[in-house]
Amino acid sequence: MERFETSTAEETRALGRQLAKDLAPGAILALVGDLGCGKTAFVKGVVDAFGDGEEVTSPTFTLVNEYAGTVPVYHFDVYRLDHPSVEECDWMDDYFFADGICLIEWADNIREVLPEHTVRIVFSKNPQKGEDYREIILC
Numbered sequence: 001m002e003r004f005e006t007s008t009a010e011e012t013r014a015l016g017r018q019l020a021k022d023l024a025p026g027a028i029l030a031l032v033g034d035l036g037c038g039k040t041a042f043v044k045g046v047v048d049a050f051g052d053g054e055e056v057t058s059p060t061f062t063l064v065n066e067y068a069g070t071v072p073v074y075h076f077d078v079y080r081l082d083h084p085s086v087e088e089c090d091w092m093d094d095y096f097f098a099d100g101i102c103l104i105e106w107a108d109n110i111r112e113v114l115p116e117h118t119v120r121i122v123f124s125k126n127p128q129k130g131e132d133y134r135e136i137i138l139c
């Protein structure tokens with residue numbers, strides 16, 4: 001387990017850039033945590049590391065956005081899904097088992113279909129430590 005703390009969105013983005021160095025094609029990161037906890041900020045950092053400068057926008061309606069670059073990054077946001085069946089998630093395998101990096105916001109909504117090698121990153125706030133404080137735990 002690794003634990004990080006950030007106090008600005010830019011720091012969370014920088015953490016994404018830094019941790020991207022340890023990611024190889026095929027990696028799957030489950031990004032877990034409430035609304036506004038910094039999951040997308042973290043994704044921006046990973047796309048900074050691998051992408052070609054394209055701006056990251058949340059794939060809330062499309063479920064997944066693809067960023068081309070030195071390594072493709074597949075950015076999922078499955079906020080709107082509620083434990084769909086394995087069959088309904090079949091299409092995701094094309095991403096999970098491709099030569100890119102999958103980042104999945106709200107991954108607990110589809111935890112039944114996540115591959116075993118998925119790494120979990122939990123984002124949380126702590127109001128006692130200020131509005132912009134975030135704790136980020138990698139399990």
Ligand SMILES: Nc1ncnc2c1ncn2[C@@H]1O[C@H](COP(=O)(O)OP(=O)(O)OP(=O)(O)O)[C@@H](O)[C@H]1O
Binds near residue numbers: 006012038
């Ligand atoms: N330390 C921090 N890390 C990340 N974001 C922060 C931090 N402090 C403040 N913020 C603000 O919190 C918000 C985080 O938004 P972000 O879209 O990254 O969250 P999210 O977890 O993806 O939310 P959602 O579940 O709605 O997709 C932004 O408005 C950002 O400016």
Ligand SMILES: [Mg+2]
Binds near residue numbers: 040041058077
């Ligand atoms: Mg988000």
